[in-house]
Amino acid sequence: MTLQTPNGMSRxxxxxxxxxxxxxxxxxxxxxxxxANAAELKKKNKACILLWMSGGPPSIDIWDLKPDSxxxxxxxxxxxxxxxxxxxxxxxxxGVMNHLSVVRAMSTREADHNRGRYYMHTAYVPNPTVxxxxxxxxxxxxxxxxxxxxxxxxxxxxxxxxxSPGFMGMAHAPFLVDSSGRIRNADMDDVSxxxxxQRLSMLGVIEDDFIKSNRxxxxxxxxxxxxxxxxxxxxxxxxxxxxxxxxxETLAMYTGAPAQGGMMGGGGQFGRSLLMARRLVETGVPFxxxxxxxxxxxxxxxxxxxxxKLPALDAGISGLVNDLKQRNMLDDVCIxxxxxxxxxxxxxxxxxxxxxxxxxxxxxxxxxxxxxxAVGETNKDGDDIATDKTYLPGDIWATVAHQLGIPLxxxxxxxxxxxxxxxxxxxxxxxxxx
Amino acid sequence: xxxxxxWVFATLAGISILCGAATVSAAEQEFxxxxxxxxIQFINQQIRQSWTDNEVQPSPVAEDTEWVRRVYLDLIGxxxxxxxxxxxxxxxxxxxxxxxIDKLLDDPGYVRNWTTIxxxxxxxxxxxxxxxxxxxxxxxxxxxxxxxxxxxIVSDIVTAEGHYEQNGAVNFILAxxxxxxxxxxLTAKTCRLFMGMQVQCTQCHNHPFNDWKxxxxxxxxxFFRQTDKQDHRKFNPxxxxxxxxxxxxxxxxxxxxxxxxxxxxxxxxxxxxxxxxEVNPGAETERRKELAKLMTxxxxxxxxxxxxxxxxxxxxxxxxxxPVDDIGPHNPATxxxxxxxxxxxxxxxxxDMKQLMRWVTNSEAxxxxxxxxxxxxxxxxxxxxxxxxxxxxxxxxxxxxxxYDSLIVATSAHKSGRxxxxxxxxxxxxxxxxxxxxxxxxxAEESNSFDGTIPQALMMMxxxxxxxxxxxxxxxxxxxxxxxxxxxxxxxxxxxxVQKIQKLYMAALTRMPTRSELNGLQRxxxxxxxxKAAYQDIFWAxxxxxxxxxxx
Numbered sequence: 007m008t009l010q011t012p013n014g015m016s017r018x019x020x021x022x023x024x025x026x027x028x029x030x031x032x033x034x035x036x037x038x039x040x041x042a043n044a045a046e047l048k049k050k051n052k053a054c055i056l057l058w059m060s061g062g063p064p065s066i067d068i069w070d071l072k073p074d075s076x077x078x079x080x081x082x083x084x085x086x087x088x089x090x091x092x093x094x095x096x097x098x099x100x101g102v103m104n105h106l107s108v109v110r111a112m113s114t115r116e117a118d119h120n121r122g123r124y125y126m127h128t129a130y131v132p133n134p135t136v137x138x139x140x141x142x143x144x145x146x147x148x149x150x151x152x153x154x155x156x157x158x159x160x161x162x163x164x165x166x167x168x169x170s171p172g173f174m175g176m177a178h179a180p181f182l183v184d185s186s187g188r189i190r191n192a193d194m195d196d197v198s199x200x201x202x203x204q205r206l207s208m209l210g211v212i213e214d215d216f217i218k219s220n221r222x223x224x225x226x227x228x229x230x231x232x233x234x235x236x237x238x239x240x241x242x243x244x245x246x247x248x249x250x251x252x253x254x255e256t257l258a259m260y261t262g263a264p265a266q267g268g269m270m271g272g273g274g275q276f277g278r279s280l281l282m283a284r285r286l287v288e289t290g291v292p293f294x295x296x297x298x299x300x301x302x303x304x305x306x307x308x309x310x311x312x313x314x315k316l317p318a319l320d321a322g323i324s325g326l327v328n329d330l331k332q333r334n335m336l337d338d339v340c341i342x343x344x345x346x347x348x349x350x351x352x353x354x355x356x357x358x359x360x361x362x363x364x365x366x367x368x369x370x371x372x373x374x375x376x377x378x379x380a381v382g383e384t385n386k387d388g389d390d391i392a393t394d395k396t397y398l399p400g401d402i403w404a405t406v407a408h409q410l411g412i413p414l415x416x417x418x419x420x421x422x423x424x425x426x427x428x429x430x431x432x433x434x435x436x437x438x439x440x
Numbered sequence: 441x442x443x444x445x446x447w448v449f450a451t452l453a454g455i456s457i458l459c460g461a462a463t464v465s466a467a468e469q470e471f472x473x474x475x476x477x478x479x480i481q482f483i484n485q486q487i488r489q490s491w492t493d494n495e496v497q498p499s500p501v502a503e504d505t506e507w508v509r510r511v512y513l514d515l516i517g518x519x520x521x522x523x524x525x526x527x528x529x530x531x532x533x534x535x536x537x538x539x540x541i542d543k544l545l546d547d548p549g550y551v552r553n554w555t556t557i558x559x560x561x562x563x564x565x566x567x568x569x570x571x572x573x574x575x576x577x578x579x580x581x582x583x584x585x586x587x588x589x590x591x592x593i594v595s596d597i598v599t600a601e602g603h604y605e606q607n608g609a610v611n612f613i614l615a616x617x618x619x620x621x622x623x624x625x626l627t628a629k630t631c632r633l634f635m636g637m638q639v640q641c642t643q644c645h646n647h648p649f650n651d652w653k654x655x656x657x658x659x660x661x662x663f664f665r666q667t668d669k670q671d672h673r674k675f676n677p678x679x680x681x682x683x684x685x686x687x688x689x690x691x692x693x694x695x696x697x698x699x700x701x702x703x704x705x706x707x708x709x710x711x712x713x714x715x716x717x718e719v720n721p722g723a724e725t726e727r728r729k730e731l732a733k734l735m736t737x738x739x740x741x742x743x744x745x746x747x748x749x750x751x752x753x754x755x756x757x758x759x760x761x762x763p764v765d766d767i768g769p770h771n772p773a774t775x776x777x778x779x780x781x782x783x784x785x786x787x788x789x790x791x792d793m794k795q796l797m798r799w800v801t802n803s804e805a806x807x808x809x810x811x812x813x814x815x816x817x818x819x820x821x822x823x824x825x826x827x828x829x830x831x832x833x834x835x836x837x838x839x840x841x842x843x844y845d846s847l848i849v850a851t852s853a854h855k856s857g858r859x860x861x862x863x864x865x866x867x868x869x870x871x872x873x874x875x876x877x878x879x880x881x882x883x884a885e886e887s888n889s890f891d892g893t894i895p896q897a898l899m900m901m902x903x904x905x906x907x908x909x910x911x912x913x914x915x916x917x918x919x920x921x922x923x924x925x926x927x928x929x930x931x932x933x934x935x936x937x938v939q940k941i942q943k944l945y946m947a948a949l950t951r952m953p954t955r956s957e958l959n960g961l962q963r964x965x966x967x968x969x970x971x972k973a974a975y976q977d978i979f980w981a982x983x984x985x986x987x988x989x990x991x992x
Binding site: 179205235 | 823834894903964990
């Protein structure tokens with residue numbers, strides 16, 4: 007698959023637009039206008055891939071090891087190509103850490119699965135009076151709506167559940183697929199296109215009458231979703247979901263499995279999902295979330311990490327970074343790795359770790375961010391932040407927004423008209439900006 | 441009620457407006473389903489008061505066809521069959537709405553509907569490992585079938601012990617004990633589901649909004665510490681593997697306090713105390729039995745408020761608080777006096793769920809149309825975050841089960857004698873899994889309403905009887921033209937095109953087509969080369985419409 011030309015204006019269109027503008031706008035505004043257009047154009051192929059570690063990953067065993075502490079556990083740190091050490095069970099990722107950074111001073115207060123999930127996805131703590139959108143829905147709203155050529159949803163979630171689009175509305179809800187990429191019910195072989203059109207036009211009449219009967223928002227929302235579903239069914243961009251069109255060697259980069267052999271369990275699925283994510287962002291999807299679950303490791307944390315979770319994670323992350331780099335996409339695609347919270351530095355009686363939100367790590371890289379940096383640090387035992395500044399999910403999402411070209415001054419409105427700052431007013435992390 | 445309507449009403453009634461109170465009491469008698477009860481009157485009066493206070497006006501009473509569809513969906517979980525609608529519309533009895541409510545409360549569909557709802561609430565849409573969905577359903581089927589008092593149902597669930605099929609009530613506890621978490625999840629879910637209190641975050645810290653403190657969470661939690669979940673596996677000689685056999689809840693020796701960690705790292709103790717009532721922490725106390733007694737004691741226990749609020753939310757889309765399971769001083773109710781009174785009366789009725797539903801469904805607000813009135817009640821828009829005033833009935837999407845069961849009714853499949861509860865339940869479950877939308881966390885919080893996702897729309901549109909490597913889609917059955925199908929029966933029965941189109945409308949939308957709909961479709965049928973295909977297309981459009989899939 008070749009890299010598509012950026013969505014939006016073609017170069018000729020762009021130049022023509024400039025010429026026309028030059029004639030009509032005062033000279034002083036001209037430069038600003040050119041700059042704005044250039045920024046606009048730059049936004050066209052920006053994207054973010056969120057690696058969601060459902061259950062709450064033990065970042066202390068992955069990104070911020072404590073070998074000299076009683077809390078350190080079984081793993082040793084190793085050197086990387088960046089200016090930081092990570093777990094010995096992430097050797098391939100160590101080789102690409104010059105592109106990835108770790109924010110080691112996350113302090114996020116929510117240690118319940120649901121609340122942590124909500125907080126990390128939205129940057130807002132749950133509040134009974136309003137439902138905040140997951141950041142993927144914000145990106146769908148900000149960037150997806152501008153990408154007129156995009157026929158598939160602007161926020162795709164692979165292998166996981168849905169997060170709420172909140173006050174962004176169902177139009178910006180994540181589109182859920184599993185790692186097979188198969189969209190159920192998308193091919194309706196029994197009905198000719200003409201006949202489908204016939205059915206849809208009849209449907210349109212019934213729906214419009216009901217919409218006009220003044221019964222709130224659901225009737226219109228239903229019609230909107232059907233329109234999207236029909237667009238999707240007929241789009242060539244559906245190919246983006248078909249991971250099987252890739253070469254076996256490419257898939258093997260992501261799964262760590264030999265190109266010929268079968269893929270191993272969860273690792274195979276995670277790798278496939280990542281590869282699908284790359285295909286999707288290549289097609290113009292601005293936000294893809296991948297769910298990699300099973301991190302709620304109250305028991306047997308080390309054995310589980312060593313034999314199952316980390317080999318898959320290591321192959322997946324390194325595969326994604328290398329593939330994006332080869333395709334010259336790494337500077338446009340932000341990669342964010344997080345879960346609901348970290349896990350307790352203290353190891354419990356079942357050799358597990360419990361929920362811990364006070365001091366943990368999030369990995370972030372690509373998208374033109376500085377790699378190889380450790381931002382902030384935890385203390386010797388890992389149970390508190392040792393540096394002055396701590397970071398919130400809003401800071402992570404503000405950093406992503408900054409790289410995607412979404413202004414941090416952006417304010418959305420809740421359905422009640424309450425102003426909501428993008429990323430809850432978080433600030434882009436300056437250590438990561440180049 | 442707005443002053444100008446009062447005036448109009450007073451004039452119509454031929455009395456002068458000398459006394460405001462007289463017009464208000466006259467207005468109260470304006471609507472009745474035929475059932476008169478002081479509590480129904482109290483509901484009407486309280487709701488009307490909130491209209492007056494907020495200067496909004498109610499929408500008119502719903503047409504019979506609109507209302508009958510709604511009350512079937514809400515009480516028994518599916519749309520009404522055409523014959524029932526025709527009989528109801530033709531009935532001249534002024535008390536016919538009250539009569540129908542009573543009839544539906546005694547319908548087998550009532551038991552099935554509420555069994556589905558409470559099974560989903562207790563164990564989720566996806567059955568967790570070592571939990572028996574059949575067992576849970578059997579428990580509720582029996583409970584709702586006999587209209588057992590709600591407090592007995594709650595008490596059975598909280599105190600349940602034993603094998604997951606022999607005592608189905610244990611499945612609630614089993615489903616909350618998926619992790620070895622010292623009953624933390626069980627504590628939180630019991631509070632939330634049965635008491636309408638969200639305390640899950642007080643596990644680790646004092647609640648940011650409500651009055652619960654961290655020690656209260658652990659005090660409540662200590663009631664569940666004598667609970668042990670045991671999973672049993674057995675060897676299957678055919679496969680040569682160990683397989684899941686059954687699970688049970690057993691007694692576990694435990695006495696004294698529980699220990700928990702404060703945020704500052706200090707350990708603290710908590711004894712079994714329920715909202716201030718202390719229980720002997722000794723080994724001889726059966727703590728869950730004591731808890732059940734405390735939960736169900738008094739004139740207005742939390743379980744009563746929680747159920748009243750949840751049921752109000754079921755019928756009106758919005759409870760008195762939002763969400764329905766977060767009651768407390770931090771989250772003021774929209775109609776506090778009404779909520780409290782209903783809770784009191786529910787207790788006095790002996791926790792009679794059918795009686796509670798009878799009060800709610802016979803109220804004026806429940807009998808209004810779902811059409812809003814421009815300018816007169818635009819303000820009443822809870823979807824936009826406004827306080828719910830119930831000036832019209834808010835539209836809500838069908839649940840997955842309602843949709844499935846309604847398709848069965850619309851296509852008359854319910855008449856073709858399907859084989860019993862178990863088989864039809866299995867088919868329904870299979871299909872359900874297609875669009876149960878699980879949130880992607882390990883705690884598996886789910887939502888299954890048909891709330892408009894693209895995969896749901898695709899599933900509804902697809903009529904393919906033979907998708908590659910897959911079972912036929914649900915819609916392929918609904919619009920099938922095979923012998924014996926609903927559409928074939930319609931085609932081969934006598935009647936004009938007009939009558940056939942009308943039948944399809946009644947079956948799917950519980951109403952007659954408008955004149956312009958009828959004209960357009962008649963022309964479409966006439967001009968079609970293939971008549972069968974034309975009817976198939978019409979039925980497809982009706983079943984895919986917003987009007988079909990929304991409860992209104």
